Amino acid sequence: MKAVAYSIKSFEKAFLDKANQKKHDITLTTDTLGSGTAIHAKDKEAVIVFTNDDVSANVIDKLAALGIKYIITRSTGTDHICKEAADKHGIKLFNVPSYSPQAIAEHAVALAFALNRKLIKSDQHSHRFDFRNDELIGFNFSGKTVGLIGLGNTGLAVARIYNGLGCKVIGFDLSFPENDLHIQPVTLETLLASSDVISLHLPLTPSTRYLINKNTLDQMKDGVMLINTSRGALLKTIDVIEALKTGKIGYLGLDVYEYEKGLFFEDHENDLVKDSLLQYLMKYSNVLVTPHQAYLTKEALQEIADQTIRNLDLCK
Known part of the structure; x- marks a missing residue:
């Protein structure tokens, strides 16, 4: 061929x-x-x-x-x-x-860990020989409620990791899989309202586009951690930025971006004009963006x- x-x-x-x-x-x-x-x-x-x-x-x-x-x-x-x-x-x-659903799953959890323990900030400070612990307080994942939207192979792999951390794992999927994992099936509304951490593991379809928007964000806990390693357009970026402004989103980990086409996988460091929406998003210290690398093992x-x-x- x-x-x-x-x-x-x-x-x-x-x-x-x-x-x-x-x-x-x-x-x-x-x-x-x-x-x-x-x-x-x-x-x-x-x-x-x-x-x-x-x-x-x-x-x-x-x-x-x-x-x-x-x-x-x-x-x-x-x-x-x-x-x-x-x-x-x-x-x-x-x-x-x-x-390798494990590759995506491990990256999704790595984003959550790095955000929680402020690893990027602490590493930057250490490289400047600033070894203070100010503003580096995180939380224990054990005992927290993790909501998984999408329970295909990757979602199930993520569930196994969070189960091992002692989290309460709840999940929403249109066809809830039969498995022996400790995942409690819930409605989307219950998941949004109950979760401390929400991780997305869905394909992009007409029905999932902008699943995360002002309406669904309003249903989440204040200070929620939101992780997306699936497709950028699952999130309506302008609504996510508003949720960051108000503190509705306390932590945001993205391996994908709504307008990444023609941007990710390439070096744009020396571009005179850069994506202003992404620049604005990355001004927030509680936002971590990786360049669509979750699959990269x-x-x-x-x-x-x-x-x-x-x-x-x-x-x-």
């Missing part, structure tokens, strides 16, 4: 080579997929993309004209792909249904590469 893989980072190459074993003829490019780079797919049968690639209707039209029959995304989410356009051209879609990268090659194997 001839394919071109877009948005390839240097650290991905070894994992893909190990998975592929020269079975498929894959051209790797650091370019993101877009109208101007679709031409890289000429004489190929498949394109391999990531969440930051432009897989809109216009781009898919161009890919179809070049003879592309398959689109494979190195992600679980497929909200960046125009499925209607793919269907129109008979292009088959493949994703990575699940990969050796184990997860190999699983993603392995599944990507298996998906190519299925392209017939």
